[in-house]
Amino acid sequence: MTVTGSKGRRERLRAETTAEIKKVALALMASGGPDAITLRAIAREMGMTANAIYGYFATRDDLVTTLIKDVYTALADAVDAAWEAAPATDPAIRITAWATAFRTWAVVNAQGFRLIYGDPVPGYHAPEGGPAPDAARRVCTGLTALAAAAWPHTQHLYEHSAFGWSDFDPALLDKVRPAFPDLPPAAVALALRIWGHLHGLVSLEVYGHMHTQTTSPEKLFEEELAQLVQMLGVPRRS
Amino acid sequence: MTVTGSKGRRERLRAETTAEIKKVALALMASGGPDAITLRAIAREMGMTANAIYGYFATRDDLVTTLIKDVYTALADAVDAAWEAAPATDPAIRITAWATAFRTWAVVNAQGFRLIYGDPVPGYHAPEGGPAPDAARRVCTGLTALAAAAWPHTQHLYEHSAFGWSDFDPALLDKVRPAFPDLPPAAVALALRIWGHLHGLVSLEVYGHMHTQTTSPEKLFEEELAQLVQMLGVPRRS
């Protein structure tokens, strides 16, 4: 045991270098997009050679995968925090807060959004099960919380839903069902559909496709939220 | 005038080579994704050197831009055709047909969808106004037709809409307003929102994010359509 930590000096330096690599990579991404994440550029920035990075990440794709996981986790943290900060007694406000946090994060961290949801980087292929299934499922669980909050008011619309538990990934259900024991499959389907709605508007905006059509994507998103709350039938201003 | 065409042999060969470059590029894309579109690979496939392509396209980005335009036009053709083929008297069927054609095209031409809506290719930057604004606006116009068909049944939901004509791109309005003179701004906003809904679900599916959560994205999309028609309030089975 030392004052600087329990592990030896070597491991501490190693952890610091690893952190710096990621930090520099994210900075490059922020300024030049995911494409700008190159080993040589990172090394240049750090005053090293590109091959030195191989001591910390087995391959460039490994680094990118780690970055995706980190960035995705940051997104999940942001929306979770917004959800928790809103009053649990008012589903409409909570849902609006979650979705607004989602879009705000995406607009502020546009390159991070592209890293997570687009083709991250030339030639990158995600490892089995996606790069950040945990973070993705955290987001989905958050969405299910959203659907769960609205479910008492909206379930009457889905009495003829064709969904069963077998339609969903077991790993997702492992997280979702214990958290919301009374929720039927139709509610999870609703959560995924809401995800689609929000993701679509935001990704069109982030990738610049909305900008060609409308000058106020934010207003569009706000109307979307108003409609969402209305469609879900949750009471407003409770 | 010759039997093979009005332009000289030279121009005909030139057009054929141009077409072959695009064909090979699309084939490479279909098998290896947008990243596989490299001048050297195309040239290899054609038995030429990479530099020969510079006689037909000033730069690789020029080629990619042309491909985006072509592919986007194919998408616009597909959804337009589905719309026209459905009975004009039944908005519900027409809307469903349009959206189904959209998803089907995207799933079948997944790499084309990524080319259009993702970061197409390493380092690619779209020229001013986007690469295929025409095709994009054709799709938006199609969406507006969708909203227009539903408008009589759904306008009561948007009486307090905050949208004005200034919220939209003039080039879009030039196409949309003459075609649907009685439509208010709120209907165009609705069209863009529907675009977002469909685009989100489809792009999550195409990029493999849905697959981590549900085994039946198609069922999800079908429920989305059913809900869309219901939300719009258009009569079913008229």
Added chain:
DNA sequence: CAATTTACTTCACAGCGTATAGTTTCTTCA
């Protein structure tokens, strides 16, 4: 203090887009 592990550099190779210069082939006009 010697042996080993770790961190890093150097060199190399293949792939990419693309600029420049040179070559071959076709078209056109006197």
Added chain:
DNA sequence: TGAAGAAACTATACGCTGTGAAGTAAATTG
């Protein structure tokens, strides 16, 4: 018909990328 000119294409080269193999210097360990 033959010379001039344009068009199509190749060859070479440069800088960028990821990454493998080999070598070096410093820190850690016995």
